[in-house]
Amino acid sequence: MKLRKLAKMAIENRIEHSFVIKGKDFGNAGNVSTKIKDLLKEIGIPPSIIRRVAIATYEAEMNVVMYANHGTLNFALTPQKIEIVVDDRGPGIEDIELAMQEGYSTATEEMREMGFGAGMGLPNIKKNSDEFEITSEVNKGTKLRIVIYLDSKNE
Numbered sequence: 001m002k003l004r005k006l007a008k009m010a011i012e013n014r015i016e017h018s019f020v021i022k023g024k025d026f027g028n029a030g031n032v033s034t035k036i037k038d039l040l041k042e043i044g045i046p047p048s049i050i051r052r053v054a055i056a057t058y059e060a061e062m063n064v065v066m067y068a069n070h071g072t073l074n075f076a077l078t079p080q081k082i083e084i085v086v087d088d089r090g091p092g093i094e095d096i097e098l099a100m101q102e103g104y105s106t107a108t109e110e111m112r113e114m115g116f117g118a119g120m121g122l123p124n125i126k127k128n129s130d131e132f133e134i135t136s137e138v139n140k141g142t143k144l145r146i147v148i149y150l151d152s153k154n155e
Helices: 003-007 029-041 047-067 110-111 122-127
Strands: 015-024 070-078 081-089 130-135 143-148
Touching: 015 047, 015 081, 029 070, 047 081, 047 122, 047 143, 070 130, 122 130, 122 143
Parallel strands: none
Antiparallel strands: 015 070, 070 081, 081 143, 130 143
């Protein structure tokens, strides 16, 4: 279903969409988070919530592009919250606690030359979420669950 059509649905309904993200596809990196941001603007979600969703989805999308073979970003909007689940197939994260530290990065030199790999992705996702869960299995992949409440005070 096209996002424009989804945007026309009443906010009282649950709006869901699933996006495929290709690993190493830097040319399309950021497209998913932009589509979600545009949808939320069209529906009339407050800018402060849109900003938090845009940051969290962009960082999650970039992690898939940079590190995984591929992944999916599942988006759901209800009258109470926005829930984003990102599930990728890739190398996984050996030490989640270390990966959550600001400044820690496993980015390659090539990624750094493109301006990525500052080690702020996962910390930024957590900071902009009301609920954040991360699970990972080495050589399988990583799964993120991000929830942002529409009446959130975490602005």
